[in-house]
Structures are given as structure tokens and as C-alpha cells.
Amino acid sequence: MLLRLYPGKQGAQCYYLGMHAAGFVLVGGESSRMGQNKARLRIGSELLVEKVAASVAEATERVALVGKPECYADLGYECLADLRPGLGPMAGLETALASGRAELNLIVACDMPGLRAEWLKELLATAQRTGAQCVVARDAGGTRHPLCAIYRSGCLPLVREALDAGRLRLLDLARTLNASEVQVDAVIGNLNTPEQLADWRARLPA
Numbered sequence: 001m002l003l004r005l006y007p008g009k010q011g012a013q014c015y016y017l018g019m020h021a022a023g024f025v026l027v028g029g030e031s032s033r034m035g036q037n038k039a040r041l042r043i044g045s046e047l048l049v050e051k052v053a054a055s056v057a058e059a060t061e062r063v064a065l066v067g068k069p070e071c072y073a074d075l076g077y078e079c080l081a082d083l084r085p086g087l088g089p090m091a092g093l094e095t096a097l098a099s100g101r102a103e104l105n106l107i108v109a110c111d112m113p114g115l116r117a118e119w120l121k122e123l124l125a126t127a128q129r130t131g132a133q134c135v136v137a138r139d140a141g142g143t144r145h146p147l148c149a150i151y152r153s154g155c156l157p158l159v160r161e162a163l164d165a166g167r168l169r170l171l172d173l174a175r176t177l178n179a180s181e182v183q184v185d186a187v188i189g190n191l192n193t194p195e196q197l198a199d200w201r202a203r204l205p206a
Helices: 048-060 089-098 117-130 153-164 170-176 194-202
Strands: 003-006 013-016 019-026 063-067 079-081 104-109 134-138 144-152 180-183
Touching (some): 019 048, 019 089, 048 063, 048 104, 063 089, 079 089, 089 104, 089 144, 089 153, 089 170, 117 134, 144 153, 153 170
Parallel strands (some): 019 063, 063 079, 134 180
Antiparallel strands (some): 013 019, 134 144
């Protein structure tokens, strides 16, 4: 895998085999089951969104958050406001693709504390190698993760069509795009409830 970094006006940009890639962390959810903003949960010495964004930045060298800018102004990350607030991750994907930053767009949810940069790099490499419109991670438990995935910029019209029609399931979009898969060697856990958060914190090194 050939990776080159080129300086640009907004900092280093990452190219896989000559193809521009950008990363996005979706932080626009309501966190209703958690009862507080999941992105700002503290995991060890850092916030969950900072931990996830660091993994994305390692893979792409360019990362932005997608959600409510006023909630994240103190973190030093650019945050793009959802073009269609309240419509979930599909709207976050639309916002990321509509920003026009890259041909390959790495999209992840903010609630994956175990996310590894090596998985994200493999997603990017697979998208470049296969030419697939979409590449999703499949974890060791067999779950497909459309919010740990690559979407090409050309997916935007289908995303907008789905939103206009009220079809908001990303797994359905992935099927429509005939998504390729990358198998990862662990379960990609999400933190959705206080119980899951407590379990994750209990497993952190002392």
C-alpha cells in the first residue's frame, strides 16, 4: 500500500495510491439511551470523540466532525453542521459527502471506543484496490458496520434520494451500493447505554 502526505492549506492531506481521502466522525445523534452526549463521554484520559477522531486522523490525516458545532468548539476540530438535522446518520453522511473534500470518505460513528486505525487504513486500501462505491467493516461477531465504512463521493445522489424518500437505514444503502467488506479481527462495540459504558470503563487498564 502506497501512502503519501502532501501539505495543503488546511494541513496535511492523505492520498492512498494517489487518491484523496478525508475522514468524518458523526456526532449528531441524540444519545437518548445514554442520557448524555456520548461523544463527550470520558474514556480514560480523553473524551470518546477525541479517541475516535485520533484513529480517523491516523488513517486519513484530515478529519472533521459532523453534528452541532456549538457542542464541540472547544475541541479544536472543525465541525460541519448537519444539512438536515434530526434525520440521523444518513443525514450526517450527506453532509460529509456534500462537503466535497475527497473521492474516498471515511465515515465513522463517535461511539466506537475500540476503533483501530489499522482497520480504517484497510478500508481505504480496499476501496482504492477494488473501485467499490462503498466498503464496510464486518467484525468478528459477523456484524456489518455502515458507520465504519468508506463511501465514494459519487454516492451522494443516492444518499439524497434515500433521504428525500425517508429511507434512513444505512445498511439498506450499503446493500443498494453492493458494498464490499473488510473483515476485522475483533467485535466493534458501540457505547449506547450507561451499562455498556460502565462495562467498558471496568475493562480499562488501572
